[in-house]
Amino acid sequence: MSLSQFIVLFVVVCQSYSVEILNDKEKFLYFGYGSNLLEKRIHINNPTATFFSPAKLSGYRLDFNIFSEYWNGAAATIVEDSDSHVWGALWTLHIADMSSLDKQEGVDTNFYYPKNVTVVTPSGHVYIARTYIETINPPKVPSNEIxxxxxxxxxxxxxxxxxxxxxxxxxxxxxxxxxxxxxxxxGSQSIRQSLGYPFNVS
Known part of the structure; x- marks a missing residue:
């Protein structure tokens, strides 16, 4: 999807759902649900990203499927599921950085594809945000039986x-x-060094 197509679709969907629109026309919203929940991680490739709010995406479930050499395991994805929801982080990024975010998510290698989704913040505000979904959907199994x-x-x-x-x-x-x-x-040595491994997970 080109930048101009994204902007047109963003405006059309916003009008349809009466959602909130960013005042800054030079920025867009991104919904991260995997490693890009972490500020230090998203800033590796996208230093302009600014945390906006936690947000909930209904009608999808969190899952893992395609192997990532970078992480040495399956990467996260979201799959349509009417009985589920996914929480994530809303980030604002400069429009000019959309291509770098696409590259990080492997759009050029057919790992993920971008999609605009409707999310809701804890305060009840509704936004349209760009997110990424793996090109192969995994079958549903319990989280502890993957x-x-x-x-x-x-x-x-x-x-x-x-x-x-x-x-x-x-x-x-x-x-x-x-x-x-x-x-x-x-994960790979490069990502562990970039993120300051070992981590303190409480």
């Missing part, structure tokens, strides 16, 4: 949980994150 080939690494899951705490996501949801099975492996 098969080994779809399990996230210990490092990746720790980053998600630390980011969830940092982003002030609900305690119940953070406890849910802790139920996911992991593969017992560490």
């Amino acid at each position: 098969p080994p080939e779809r399990q996230p690494s210990d490092t990746y899951m720790q980053v998600i949980i630390i980011g969830a705490l940092e982003s002030s996501l609900p305690t119940e949801y953070i406890n849910f994150l802790r139920t996911f099975s992991t593969n017992g492996k560490l």
Whole structure:
């Protein structure tokens, strides 16, 4: 999706849902639900990202599927599921940085594709935000029964949980994150060094 198409769709959807619109036309909202919950992680590739609010995406579930060499385990995705919801962090970024965010998410390698979703903040404000979904949807299984080939690494899951705490996501949801099975492996040395591993996960 081109930048101009994104802006047009953003405006159309906002008008349809009577959602809030950012005053700054040079910025867009991004909904991060995986490692980009953590400020230090999103700033590696996107230093202009500014935390906006925690937010809830209804009608989707959190899951893990495609293997990431960077994380040495399966990466997070969201899958449409009417009985579920996903909490995440809303970030504001400069429009000019959309391409760098796309690159981080592997849009050019067909790892993820971008999608605009409707999210709600704890204060009840509704926003349209850009997020990313893996190109292959995994089948639904209980979080503690994910098969080994779809399990996230210990490092990746720790980053998600630390980011969830940092982003002030609900305690119940953070406890849910802790139920996911992991593969017992560490992420790549480069990401561990960038994020200051070992982490303190309380």
